[in-house]
Amino acid sequence: MKTIRDVLCSGEPVELTDIFDDRFEWNIAMNLADFLDQHEVHYNGKQLTKEETRVITQSLKLMA
Numbered sequence: 913m914k915t916i917r918d919v920l921c922s923g924e925p926v927e928l929t930d931i932f933d934d935r936f937e938w939n940i941a942m943n944l945a946d947f948l949d950q951h952e953v954h955y956n957g958k959q960l961t962k963e964e965t966r967v968i969t970q971s972l973k974l975m976a
């Protein structure tokens with residue numbers, strides 16, 4: 913199984929669904945909100961906008 917570091921080092925964008933579908937191993941020390949804000953994350957092949965990232969981050973905080 914690939915780790916999140918493998919994906920980042922390869923230079924390929926991260927698919928949002930891959931994070932939640934357990935397609936790679938997530939480092940528990942990483943903050944998901946920070947990760948979304950600092951890295952290129954896609955949804956269905958399209959890069960998320962800053963506004964979409966903000967909405968996702970706020971939703972995750974509400975669920976926590």
